[in-house]
Amino acid sequence: MKNNILNILKKELREMFRDKKSLCMMLIIPIFIPLLVIGMSALFESQMNMPITEYNTIGFDYELNEVEESIIESLEINAVVDTKENLEEKFNNGEIALFITKENNVYTINGDDTDTATYATNLAESYFNAYKEYLQTDYLANNNVNPEDVLNIIVLEENISVEENFFSSYVMNYAFLFIIMAITVSATYPATDATAGEKERGTLETLLTFPIKSKDIIIGKFLSVSLSSMITGLLSLILAILSLKIANNMFSIYEEVNLMLPASSLIFAIIVIIAYSFLISGLCIAIASSSKTFKEAQSALTPLTFISFFPGMIAFMIGITTTNLFALIPFLNYTLIFTDITNGTINYVHILLMLLSTIIIIAIVLKVIIKQYKSERVLFG
Numbered sequence: 001m002k003n004n005i006l007n008i009l010k011k012e013l014r015e016m017f018r019d020k021k022s023l024c025m026m027l028i029i030p031i032f033i034p035l036l037v038i039g040m041s042a043l044f045e046s047q048m049n050m051p052i053t054e055y056n057t058i059g060f061d062y063e064l065n066e067v068e069e070s071i072i073e074s075l076e077i078n079a080v081v082d083t084k085e086n087l088e089e090k091f092n093n094g095e096i097a098l099f100i101t102k103e104n105n106v107y108t109i110n111g112d113d114t115d116t117a118t119y120a121t122n123l124a125e126s127y128f129n130a131y132k133e134y135l136q137t138d139y140l141a142n143n144n145v146n147p148e149d150v151l152n153i154i155v156l157e158e159n160i161s162v163e164e165n166f167f168s169s170y171v172m173n174y175a176f177l178f179i180i181m182a183i184t185v186s187a188t189y190p191a192t193d194a195t196a197g198e199k200e201r202g203t204l205e206t207l208l209t210f211p212i213k214s215k216d217i218i219i220g221k222f223l224s225v226s227l228s229s230m231i232t233g234l235l236s237l238i239l240a241i242l243s244l245k246i247a248n249n250m251f252s253i254y255e256e257v258n259l260m261l262p263a264s265s266l267i268f269a270i271i272v273i274i275a276y277s278f279l280i281s282g283l284c285i286a287i288a289s290s291s292k293t294f295k296e297a298q299s300a301l302t303p304l305t306f307i308s309f310f311p312g313m314i315a316f317m318i319g320i321t322t323t324n325l326f327a328l329i330p331f332l333n334y335t336l337i338f339t340d341i342t343n344g345t346i347n348y349v350h351i352l353l354m355l356l357s358t359i360i361i362i363a364i365v366l367k368v369i370i371k372q373y374k375s376e377r378v379l380f381g
Contacts, residue, residue, distance in 0.1 A: 004212045008220025009227075016190050016228060025189045026228050029182045030236035034243035037175050041247040041254075044167045047115060048253055052076055055119040059087035059099030071130045075123060100124060167253045169342070172244065173316050176338045177309060179236040179273065184280050184308040186232035187225055188301045191284035194221045196297035214373040218366060222285055229277035237273060241266075265341045268351065272341070275358045276334045280308065282365040289372050307331060315339075327353035330361060 016022045056077050061084040064072065072079050080087070080096055087099035091110070097120030098111030109124050111117035137147040244259040261269065284301055291297035312335025320326065322336040327350040337354055340347060 004216040005220045005223070008212070008217055009223050012190075012194055012221055012224030013227065015193070016224060019193065022190050022193065022228065025186045026232050027235065029185055030179075030232060030239050033175055033178050033182070033236050033239045034246075036178055037171055037240065037243040037247055038250075040171050040174065041167070041251045044170075045251045045253050050115065050119055052123075053078075055097040055116045056123060057096045058120060058124055059090060059096045060102075061087055061099065062102040067134055068127075068131060071127055071134070075127055075130070077123060077127060098124065168257050168259055171247070172259065172342045173335075173339055174313075175240045175244070176269075176342075177312050177316070177335060179233060179240060180276060180312060180334060181305060181309045182236045183229045183233045183273070183277055184305050187229040187277070187280045187284045188288075188298070188304070190228050191221075191225045191281060192288045192291075192294055192297040192301065194225065195285055195288040196291040197294045200293050215370050218285070218369050218373060222281060222366065222369075225281040225285060226278050229281050230274055233273035233277055234270065237266075237269060261342065262344075264346065265344070268341050268346055269338060271351070272334050272338055272354070275355055278362055279330060279358050280304075282362045282369075286365045286369050286372075289369050311335070322347065322350050324349065324353060327351075328357045330357060333357065 016026075056075075057080060058077055059080045059082060061082065063081065064079065069079075080090070080099075082090070084099075084101050087096065087101075088110070090096045091099055097116050098109060101108045101110060107128065109121055111121055133151070136151060140147045140150055241260070248254050248257070248259040283304065287300050287304065288297040291300055308331055311329075311332040314320075315332055315335055316339065320332075320336065322333075322340055326336055327333045333350075333354045337347075337350055340350070
């Protein structure tokens with residue numbers, strides 16, 4: 001039995017490494033992970049460090065007094081005073097970031113939701129806070145009231161510990177989501193070629209004429225696809241770590257943040273990748289085995305790529321935390337546990353539940369595939 005499984009495994013691996021498409025799926029897809037990490041980091045960096053000259057041109061439809069001009073100068077605002085109609089036209093043409101209108105004692109900030117306008121709005125709010133504080137101080141002083149007794153009636157101090165950097169958490173989690181997707185894509189092609197591809201080429205009938213049990217054939221194919229997925233997953237993890245190290249040194253948004261995972265976290269990350277590789281390989285083989293042609297199998301496996309990616313993405317976006325129940329749910333559990341690992345939390349119960357869930361699902365899937373291979377109706381239509 002062991003020799004039969006080993007022979008099938010060698011055969012599948014030989015064919016896999018000879019096939020250029022399989023190699024591309026296995027080795028090229030992980031290269032996109034550094035592009036993702038560096039690209040997202042560069043985007044965040046540009047948003048956080050936008051030059052003030054990009055958004056400091058602000059329009060005013062009223063004349064500014066000396067105090068306002070002094071505040072504007074201190075905040076490095078490039079003020080453009082004009083009529084409301086002209087300012088609106090300049091805003092639409094991109095000449096100013098936003099414009100402020102005044103009616104009686106009501107000031108209105110007019111803009112949109114672009115990044116430039118958002119930065120300009122924050123700058124305008126700083127201007128109004130400073131001007132309002134001046135007016136309040138002047139009013140109290142004119143009424144023989146000490147401004148310090150009113151404006152500083154309470155003292156507020158902040159003692160907030162920042163547990164994690166938003167950008168680092170965002171990039172690391174999306175890097176792992178891409179690893180999951182890379183493993184899924186890597187598993188689909190060899191699983192399709194080893195099942196539906198063999199049916200279409202007519203080599204499966206020849207294989208079944210040998211004195212080999214269906215169970216040995218399936219396990220051999222399953223291990224070959226799993227090995228391909230693991231290679232992709234581990235290569236993706238290595239490239240993710242290297243790109244995170246480069247980003248850590250390259251971008252100022254990661255100052256005082258260590259993007260590197262400790263050795264213990266890396267070990268558990270590898271366990272998650274291996275477990276997921278086994279699960280997705282079994283599912284890909286099960287789906288592809290039910291297809292009669294290579295093209296049909298590819299179409300059937302396409303939704304699996306989205307199913308593997310979106311649960312984790314949604315969980316990260318809405319802030320779902322790992323529970324014993326979620327640790328049992330396939331696809332979702334891998335992302336949640338990896339998020340815990342990157343945050344420095346290693347819950348052995350959740351990891352054991354994830355492994356238990358994976359083993360049970362794989363056992364059921366293999367049993368179904370073996371049953372399929374014993375049915376001539378399923379194999380040969």
